[in-house]
Amino acid sequence: MQGTLYLCATPIGNLEDMTFRAVRILREVDLIxxxxxxxxxxxxxxxxxxxxxxxxxEYNKFEKGRELTARLQEGKNIxxxxxxxMPGISDPGEELVKMCAEAGITVTALPGACACVTALTxxxxxxxxxxxxxxxxxxxxxxxxxxxxxxxxxxxxxxxEAPHRLVRTLEELLEALGNRKISVCRELTKKHETIFxxxxxxxxxxxxxxxxxxxCVLILEGKTAEELLKEKQDAWxxxxxxxxxxxxxxxxxxxxxxxxxxxxxRGVSKREIYQALLEEEKEKS
Numbered sequence: 673m674q675g676t677l678y679l680c681a682t683p684i685g686n687l688e689d690m691t692f693r694a695v696r697i698l699r700e701v702d703l704i705x706x707x708x709x710x711x712x713x714x715x716x717x718x719x720x721x722x723x724x725x726x727x728x729x730e731y732n733k734f735e736k737g738r739e740l741t742a743r744l745q746e747g748k749n750i751x752x753x754x755x756x757x758m759p760g761i762s763d764p765g766e767e768l769v770k771m772c773a774e775a776g777i778t779v780t781a782l783p784g785a786c787a788c789v790t791a792l793t794x795x796x797x798x799x800x801x802x803x804x805x806x807x808x809x810x811x812x813x814x815x816x817x818x819x820x821x822x823x824x825x826x827x828x829x830x831x832x833e834a835p836h837r838l839v840r841t842l843e844e845l846l847e848a849l850g851n852r853k854i855s856v857c858r859e860l861t862k863k864h865e866t867i868f869x870x871x872x873x874x875x876x877x878x879x880x881x882x883x884x885x886x887x888c889v890l891i892l893e894g895k896t897a898e899e900l901l902k903e904k905q906d907a908w909x910x911x912x913x914x915x916x917x918x919x920x921x922x923x924x925x926x927x928x929x930x931x932x933x934x935x936x937x938r939g940v941s942k943r944e945i946y947q948a949l950l951e952e953e954k955e956k957s
Contacts, residue, residue, distance in 0.1 A: 681784025762806035791889035795855035
């Protein structure tokens, strides 16, 4: 009989956020796979957990993943933990879950702390729809591509960033997206938890003067539907009203309907289009 892989969330700062179920499972499994055994041993000692540990991280995730999958197939139960939060979220655990899914091994999750969701709920920004981007890519080309995609993102955006890169990332976000509302969340669940609600310009000014400490979660306002609509309308204004109407007429659309469509595209009344056409005709004559 095959074993089960347990994805166990661990505290992101406050040890009191550890769940009873996570403690029990970590004691009962045959093996704990940890992102950094040096960090995890402190957690296990605190909760009097003496289960054997092995390392599973970004640099051995394929080789060790195959080894762990084989042990699960032999009937061993394994718990996967990360340094903080939920395994598989911006974490090499996603690769192990894929391997187990392909092998038909049972995987279950023990819910708990997650920095992204915690920051989102504290941000004061929209929470119904959000896009989680984790850390922006280190590769310059990939980074530019992601920032380009975020320009038209209407959902609230969640990002992770290290303190020594915070100002640079804020500057890149401002350059790519324009000034947006942002909540910079630091030291979540800890004694010095800080939720700084401002905009990108304000955040840059603040952290240039005050060196940030602790891992940061950035919750950024998405582009509003009104902004997207205005951009589309402004793009049409690169051509004259007459050219705009002619564009539809070339598609076989009657002039009256073409005028209505052009007015809709430009966010103006049909009467304004009609007047603009008259003026252009007068200028030609």
